[in-house]
Amino acid sequence: MAEHTLKVSGATCQGCARKITQALLAVPGVSDARVDLDQQTVTVTGSGELAHDQLEQAVAAAGYAPGREETEEPASCQQAGASVAPAEHAGITLNISGATCASCVRTIEQALRATPGVEQAEMNFADRTARVSGSAPADTLIRAVEAAGYGAAEVGDNDDDSEQASIELAHYRKLLRHTWLGLGLGVPLMAWGLLGGEMMVHQGTASQWAWLVVGLATLAVLATAGRHFFIGAWKAFRNHNANMDTLIALGTGAAWLYSMAVVLVPAVFPEAARHVYFEASAMIIGLINLGQALEVRARGKTSAAVRRLLDLGAKTARVVRESGEQDIPVEQVKTGDLLRVRPGEKIAVDGKVSEGESRIDESMLTGEPMPVEKRPGDTVSAGTINASGTLLYEATAVGKDTALAQIVALVKKAQGSKPPIGRLADQVSAVFVPTIMIIAILSALAWYNFGPDPRLTHMLISATTVLIIACPCALGLATPMSVMVGVGKAAEYGILIRQGEALQTSSKLDTVVLDKTGTITEGKPAVTGVLCVEGQQEEAVLQLAASLERSSEHPLALAVLREAESRDLALQESSRFEALNGKGVTAVIDGMRYRLGNRRWLEQEGIKVSLDSASLTKTGATPLFLADEKHLLGIVGVADRIKPDSRDAIARLREAGMTVVMITGDIQASANAIAAQVGVDQVIAEVLPEDKAEEVKALQGEGRIVAMVGDGINDAPALAQADVGFAIGTGTDVAIESAGITLMGGSLHGVADAMAISAATVRNIKQNLFGAFVYNSLGVPVAAGVLYPLTGALLSPVIAGAAMSLSSVTVVTNANRLRLFKPKRNAV
């Protein structure tokens, strides 16, 4: 026996070690191979004539570099250009499975690069995808990855939707074929029975043989059109699960077995019980397939909203390079690329305008119909449409990072979340099928022990009908279908509902707290007036105020700075700047400490406020008081423009029964002025930012269900404290994180829209749940035969099949009604 030690590089995990070992053990003569991950060596034991080259080849074939730190480009790569020429594709993306460590990435990349026709292959370990460019077809690439010991599947790009649609259509057609098969046999048989044909089996007659043929034909239907129910039922059974398939397989199977037994050995059964139920088996299979086909059709519409969002994305982008302009697939755009968009075209990725002016239609994201003016420095979002001029913009976010991609992700996630109202249905669903099976048995036993003759027939009919009529689907679908359509609908109006819980709570709100700045107002304040104490000049007051504010980021500070700039006032140097939240700012200029802030603070600091600010506050302006160490110098009035539709939206909220509260840090007088203009019910003024959450809590303490609407970081705690937080407009990420609902647009109408959509969705869920519960809790007892004493007959399993297949279609169709929802924006 000989021992060889080879160096390997790139093996970092046990999976790599296993792969190398397996590769080496496959070499003839090798009896053992051990990988030392620390030393990056592999020790191979085997018969004496082991060729070192052969071992190295095996390691290389496993995707690791034997004895080298860096591998060279495989030879086949360079040959690729020489072979002619399947058309080059822009890129194929593969989903990779089985990759567990960074060196798997290397292995996969090497395997791909070694494939003829591949120009470049890069794998993203984070999302387990590999992007390959060149001319190699996808199936060759998949084989290469599989040969390296991993799994791969192509991620479709543009044709993805149509592919899904064609799969859906094929499935729909298959279900229809199955429907015809089932009904093709079931309908004539049932007609025979209804028209007085003999459905009983008499031993030794021709009818017995005829029924045998019918029985075998039914078996054929069960094995083809009903095959998926039986396979599903069996697989679920093995997993200790029971589902809808279980119920259908049991019901139709029991009817067939009973009938077949009657046909084969009629003598065993009492005379009155020699009835066959082949028509029930065939009809049920046909009807349930029909129900599923209708459901496929109806369901396609429920996810239309997300599909529409996905369709917003541009397929190509015009990138501007030194060599000229070029259209490239949008996936290839990198951040920092310069892109050109012409009138009528879509913005391909998120970016910042660097040249040109235009108006952009952002309605698909914000729900607001008016195009938005864009100039250099403004941001643009992927999926929006450039309406007028040509723009040059720099890509700032691509792929999954664009606002559009994040919206899609958010909506998809929210569509899967469940409001608490659906929990009961969930709990029932989880135990539903086994419970129904037990009820079916109990019902059969009850008929056997207490029922009239023919007892066997009654046992079979009641058990089969219970199994078939029970519809777990309607129950299970009631909530998610409505949520899916409702959340999708909301997204169309620029309303992103993050959790099902927010959806449900929004429908119960009675109080809306609106932050003033940025919510009711534009959030871009401007100086509206300056008052001075005697001996002071307006310009000097403004200059000092601006010099104090130069280091501040507060919107009010920016207003003062803009005003100083527009008046060409030179700012003075300041030192020891300090911003005191909710009070103001202070800094030292020319050795003197100055303060600019609210009245209360200055008074606390012992400064007498000798000037009346009423002329400023009665217009809604916020007065900023400027003082040196001892005296007041002047007042700068800063006001924020009210958004044009705030008044209408607030009226709409009040009409919907909400108490509308405005919350602001402004002094009472200016707050009242704004409040009077927009018509809120209540004003909470002079609130420090950190106390907003407390105010919300206080309102909740009064038993109110409170929504908080805000846009800033300051509002995050209040948004989180409220029963539902609404982050509005270009809200900060922190605000969006703390809010249950995000409004993409800046209009307060979004709040009213969101509440209306939520209420409509919750109403829809309730209808569905009510329908599903009532259906099951009435259907099952009726199927078991509680009405027998009144009607003298049991419910036919065929009718149960029809009812069952209609019940889930009804749920989906009812949910689809939500798609027609339109908020009444113009009603006020």
Place this chain on the structure above:
Amino acid sequence: MSLTINLIGGALIALIIWWFWLSRSGQQKAAAATEEATIVVDAGVYTPSVVHARAGKPLTLHFDRRDPSPCAEQVVFHGLEVSEFLETGKTTTVRLNDLPPGEYRFTCQMQMYQGRLLVD
């Protein structure tokens, strides 16, 4: 005869209770802890239907949807606020990070497909 039929009925009920509810817990312990798994979505069941993961570690699940029926369309992780749409004929990856210990059900929307995620 009557006693036999009643006994058979009783035995069937006991079997249903045992198979679908009681014996499930035993089945769950069998799965070894993993950080990555591929789950086939077909014929009404997730295979495997039990995934065992370690708390605090990331878990990557690849859902390979083969069933075109709309039931299989979405996977919902109850208690984790995670859900994902699955495309037919494709593998969809779901990543779960920092899982708190516990047992979570993952199902289709109407809970016909049922799986369990055990985190310890």
